[in-house]
Amino acid sequence: MVTLSDALDAEVARFPTKRLADSAQALIHRYRTGVDPATLVLDAEVTAAAYAAYRMPATHAAVTAALTEVAARAPDFAPTTHVDIGGGTGAAVWAARGVWPSLADITVLDQSTQAMDLGRRLADRADDPAIRRVRWQRTALGATRLPPADVATLSYVLSELTDAARADTVRAMTSATLAVVVEPGTPAGYERIMAARDELTAAGMHIVAPCPHSTTCPIPRGQDWCHFAARLGRSPLHQRLKTAVLNFEDEKFSYVAACREPWPAAPARIVRHPLKRKGMVSLRLCGPDGLADTIVSKRDPAAYRAARDTDWGDPWP
Ligand SMILES: C[S@@+](CC[C@H](N)C(=O)[O-])C[C@H]1O[C@@H](n2cnc3c(N)ncnc32)[C@H](O)[C@@H]1O
Structure with a gap:
């Protein structure tokens, strides 16, 4: 079976490691200093490749961990349609297909053609026909109408949107049976998740995970934040790009999943x-x-x- 890691190794190998590492450093700097929503971050082939090599294994692991918890709440849920919003190089597509083999009709929406071109090339290497068939649609998020979907995902995107586009995008997700938002497991990422949670519940959705209820989050704001960790192995390329000694890392993430009909909550x-x-x-x-x-x-x-x-x-x- 061709894993995402295999596809990444094969696809980004055409760039010299030094170029990828320099682009990855520039990307980290941009993310750390805050992305201007008016700009395109993944604006070149090498930038998209650096993102995929440096970050995609971790975002894939975080989304897989979140969706696995969600799927455990409703083992009979067998979604067939998935829209991945701000899907970039397609991390959540690989994650969702790994969790729900029933997914057959998948659409990625993103404003970066460079990211989606790479996503398509990675997908072409998959031996999973549903991943190879993904539709990649250039879309600027905001008051976006989403294609009808059983599952809508939005991972690591909110910080790149204006406040208005964040609210509009999350509201649009309430048309899906299940909406899942994933953000970095930082205080700021958690705050964005809380705002998304409010939008989802205001539209009548029920929280599936991680919260065992749909009422107010009991965590004292400003003092703590709800987040989790997903462990992932680092490929030799990933390790080289991170100049890392360890062959694994823990990706911290926050998430919220909500559905139109109530599912059995965790106690x-x-x-x-x-x-x-x-x-x-x-x-x-x-x-x-x-x-x-x-x-x-x-x-x-x-x-x-x-x-x-x-x-x-x-x-x-
Ligand atoms: C950090 S990447 C996350 C990619 C992917 N979801 C993941 O988890 O790896 C953010 C993505 O959001 C996309 N994005 C940011 N602002 C956008 C907008 N206004 N409209 C459409 N896509 C946008 C970017 O092009 C990029 O692909």
């Missing part, structure tokens, strides 16, 4: 690394009644065994 979600000590596990949980710390001890052997196997981001129990 609670683990919102910190579980603390596993001898004979006990401490869990920080977000539940319908707010945040709570709970200790699961060996005195309840079944719960203790389950708690030992938990991870940050998992539902509990």
Whole structure:
């Protein structure tokens, strides 16, 4: 099976590593200093390639992790149509197909032809026919009408939009059965997720994940932020571009998923690394009644065994 990592290695190999690394550094600088919504970031072939080589494995891992949690809430959900908004080089397409093999009709909307050209070339290398068939449509986001879709994704895009375009884009996603927004797991990314969550619930959608409820987020604003981590392996190219020693990294992300009809919610979600000590596990949980710390001890052997196997981001129990 051709993985995204295989396709990336083959596709970006035509650029010298030094050129990719320089472009990646310039991109990081642009993202760190804030993107002007009036400009096109992925405006050249090499910039799109640098984005794909440097960031796409991580955005793919984050979206996969978010969608996996969402899919676990409704194992019978078998979507066939997907629109990926601001999809760029197609990370969320590969992620969604990995989670829902039923997806057959997929559209990517983006303003960057350079990003979508690379996305199409990566997709051409997939042995998955649904990925090879993706429609890539040049679109400027804002008051955009989306094609009818069972799943709409918007990953790592909001910070590049004006406030008005953010609200309009998220509102447009409420036409989908399931809308999923993913952002970097930073305080600013979490704030954008909270604003998107408000738009989705105001339009009558129900939160599927990560929150086990659709009421107000209990996390004290300005003091903490809800985020999770997805571990991904680094390919040798990824490692070289990052001048990294470790062959893996943890991508921190925040997300919200909402659907038109209520799905069974998780009873609670683990919102910190579980603390596993001898004979006990401490869990920080977000539940319908707010945040709570709970200790699961060996005195309840079944719960203790389950708690030992938990991870940050998992539902509990
Ligand atoms: C950081 S990239 C994320 C790409 C992809 N969603 C991912 O998760 O890897 C942001 C994408 O949003 C697109 N974008 C930003 N502003 C846009 C706008 N106003 N209209 C359409 N696309 C836009 C960019 O071209 C770029 O492909």
